[in-house]
Amino acid sequence: MPFRADREVPGLIVKFGDYPLHHGGVGAIRSLGRLGVPMYAITEDRYTPAACSRYLERAFVWPTSGAEEPAYLVEGLLRVGRRIGRPAVLIPTDEEAAVLIAEHQDALADRFLFPRVEPGLPRRLASKQGLHELCAAHGVPSPVAAFPRSYDDIVEFAEKARFPVVAKNREAFVRRTRPAVNGTTKIATRAGLLTLARDWGERPGVVLQEYLPREEAEDWIVHACFAADSTPLALFTGVKVRSWPPHAGMTANAYVVDNPELADLAARFIQQIGFSGIVDLDLRFDRRDGRYKLLDFNPRMGAQFRLFESGSGVDVVRALHLDLTGRPVPAGEQRAGHRYVVENIDLPALLAYRRSGYTTPHAPHRPSGTELAWFAGDDPLPFLTMLARFVRPGAKHLYRLWRTNRRGGTTTAMK
Structure with missing residues (x-):
């Protein structure tokens, strides 16, 4: 492979809502994990397919419905970031997560890496x-x-x-x-x-x-x-x-x-x-x-x-x-x-x-x-x-x- 990923910067799969059988999250964990990138994921429980991947460092069990207030979700995401202990690339798998990240960029910027966009665009x-x-x-x-x-x-x-x-x-x-x-x-x-x-x-x-x-x-x-x-x-x-x-x-x-x-x-x-x-x-x-x-x-x-x-x-x-x-x-x-x-x-x-x-x-x-x-x-x-x-x-x-x-x-x- 003609490139090397930065193995010091982990990735975090961000998902809100109850859909444990999500193959996209598993694919992202494998894709970066095979390059040696430490991978983390937010999961509904400890027995989702994503949580069982050999390429996952840790699953953060955090059941959500998608109906929570943004402040609650932002604080929960920051809490996950503190547990990881170093800046991580955010990989949202649903619109709720993508929009939340865009609309709260300043609050999340110290803990995570993500593309900066006009906040209302997503x-x-x-x-x-x-x-x-x-x-x-x-x-x-x-x-x-x-x-x-x-x-x-x-x-x-x-x-x-x-x-x-x-x-x-x-x-x-x-x-x-x-x-x-x-x-x-x-x-x-x-x-x-x-x-x-x-x-x-x-x-x-x-x-x-x-x-x-x-x-x-x-x-x-x-x-x-x-x-x-x-x-x-x-x-x-x-x-x-x-x-x-x-x-x-x-x-x-x-x-x-x-x-x-x-x-x-x-x-x-x-x-x-x-x-x-x-x-x-x-x-x-x-x-x-x-x-x-x-x-x-x-x-x-x-x-x-x-x-x-x-x-x-x-x-x-x-x-x-x-x-x-x-x-x-x-x-x-x-x-x-x-x-x-x-x-x-x-x-x-x-x-x-x-x-x-x-x-x-x-x-x-x-x-x-x-x-x-x-x-x-x-x-x-x-x-x-x-x-x-x-x-x-x-x-x-x-x-x-x-x-x-x-x-x-x-x-x-x-x-």
């Missing part, structure tokens, strides 16, 4: 309305959207809308309040929309978007890490083959596919808004008008980031650590054709996609290599722990995510 990017406004301001295509403020607004929208439409929660912090919808929800009819909307209260916290039909679309992802001046340190593009729940959820299977046009679009947008650090973008290519439309902007590490690695051995987490410790990030081309598989959700996703008849035209017939989300020969315990925690409750959870909400012909999928 919250705006994580918000569906904030992202839509930024896209409009900078000429980046995104789905046509409406942001109703009342039930009457929804009725007016329903009179003119072309169905089906998609409903999503407007703000990122849906764990802090009762969410209007349980993830990305496809609504087939006007009657179905009005029925659902009756449960959304006086101020519906939703965005209603045009539906981009999967028969005329392709799902693309961009993972990247940007320097303080918003220039790319590492930038990768790939295509999502399968997700769970189908077509609207977490990546279950993906490939690295070179896409210079998409890479340029992402880099220009990041430069325009002045973001630095790791990003995970979801875009849909609409064959009807030939444009890539930005669906989601996650201002943090994505769970499937280990799909992407350059020929010089750099992924976005390694790029972040190298940059924040003052080391150069070596250039290198991405591993085109490389595949990523999330073992516990790809099999049900495969069965569902076969029934739907959907295939992506960009998946290579023979991958150049495969990265498994959970299993690793040098670190098997996270995989075994995942199986032990997943088999019974996990199967029930998959069913709940996939089942169709029959009210008004809606389909709900977690994102």
Whole structure:
């Protein structure tokens, strides 16, 4: 490997909320741990897959819901920093953590290393309305959207809308309040929309978007890490083959596919808004008008980031650590054709996609290599722990995510 990481500066996985089966955190622990970087993680308990990794120095058991007050979370994070005893690179795995770090940079700066950004930017990017406004301001295509403020607004929208439409929660912090919808929800009819909307209260916290039909679309992802001046340190593009729940959820299977046009679009947008650090973008290519439309902007590490690695051995987490410790990030081309598989959700996703008849035209017939989300020969315990925690409750959870909400012909999928 043509670089050495600073082994005196540890990394800390920061997560708020109860989602113990998170393969992204395990991937980050392995990625830096294999370079000799001491790794720490905040975990729900001592028996999460992340807590069982051989590359983890210590798990800080700190159950949170995501509904705590920011002051409480900041103080808890500082307490973890004091226990580590030296500045650590923060690696957030959810929007709550990314936004908290950005909005409390001064309080956290003495204990931790992290990219400095405009404090309100990550919250705006994580918000569906904030992202839509930024896209409009900078000429980046995104789905046509409406942001109703009342039930009457929804009725007016329903009179003119072309169905089906998609409903999503407007703000990122849906764990802090009762969410209007349980993830990305496809609504087939006007009657179905009005029925659902009756449960959304006086101020519906939703965005209603045009539906981009999967028969005329392709799902693309961009993972990247940007320097303080918003220039790319590492930038990768790939295509999502399968997700769970189908077509609207977490990546279950993906490939690295070179896409210079998409890479340029992402880099220009990041430069325009002045973001630095790791990003995970979801875009849909609409064959009807030939444009890539930005669906989601996650201002943090994505769970499937280990799909992407350059020929010089750099992924976005390694790029972040190298940059924040003052080391150069070596250039290198991405591993085109490389595949990523999330073992516990790809099999049900495969069965569902076969029934739907959907295939992506960009998946290579023979991958150049495969990265498994959970299993690793040098670190098997996270995989075994995942199986032990997943088999019974996990199967029930998959069913709940996939089942169709029959009210008004809606389909709900977690994102």
